[in-house]
Amino acid sequence: MNMRVHLIAAARPNFMKVAPLWHALRAAEDFTPVLVHTGQHYDANMSGDVLADLGLPEPDHHLGVGGGSHAEQTGRVMIAYEKIAEAERPDWIVVVGDVNSTLAAALVGAKLRIPVVHLEAGLRSRDRDMPEEINRLATDVVADVLWTPSPDADANLIAEGIPPARITRVGNIMLDSFEMVRSRIEAEGVPEGLGLGGQPFAIVTLHRPSNVDRSGPLTGLVDALVAVQMKLPIVFPVHPRTAGRLDEFGLRDRLVDAGVRLIEPLPYIRFMCLVRGAAVAITDSGGIQEETTYLGIPCLTLRENTERPITVEQGTNRLVRADTLVGELERALVGTVAPVRPEYWDGRTSLRCVQDLRVRAVNLK
């Protein structure tokens, strides 16, 4: 029997989760992966170049939904994907992460009674001001199979009443992507190209609406980054949302004048080369909290909470605010605690996913 698996990819952080699974399914004789790109992210450096870095082909289906409000994005994905899912009736639909397209495709699958698997299930920030938290909660309720990265995620699902038989802990698949292209990451010389060869530097990313969408919080963060730049050169690949806000609020020059290296978003391999070479990461991204824990690099997360508490408890992550950033930076740079890599964060998650699908397919018969 050959099972067709729709893999739904939408936004930049999804591609690193989908790619290892696509490759593992492709290598297996009993599966055929079908890549569905919703088009939530569309710039070359947010989408096409990242797919290419990870050895993914042109998507089998491209829904081209683009930007818009939450309802517009979610609705457009549902309308477009329903037609494809109905016509093809795949054996499985795998959705990843917590973006609007994740929830949209999960709802479509659930209504069509096609088994839905959520990869990266069970994460909770318990902060419903974060749109991703709503997507996580709703996706996990409708998904048939919950693939979790860590024990806290299992516990969250069980506390919400999800039957344990629906949960499989597979580990953190993003790190499979890292291992898949590690040699190419190590061969890149991005810091050197920025005049930072052999020097300590900080990598910064910011894109959460709560940090960047209003002038007050973003101004506070820009001022804190200027203070950091006095101690350590910053490289800041600027997400399109943040680029728009820096211009709107007239804050870009403050960073440039202080010497912060503002650059375009980078494809995966060049970006991970920067992370790997950095003395510290300062971010509000979910994925970077995990990648830095894996690499043993200190991470200062500019958020009030995290859906990835294991990166704080076992890894290198610390939650900070604009007004505590410089003090925490100093502490992080002299850090003495040896971080631990969580169980199953080992580059072999995609293989556990494929095996779980096989076992569950037998039980479905």
Ligand code: UD1
């Ligand atoms: C989305 C996800 C977020 C994820 C982030 C990673 C949701 C609710 N949010 O947020 O969880 O962490 O992706 O990047 O799904 N834009 C471009 N080019 C692109 C993509 C976006 O210019 O390739 C612009 C959009 O037009 C929009 C802004 O950037 O103006 C935000 O894009 P959007 O996809 O709505 O949300 P993100 O902030 O990227």
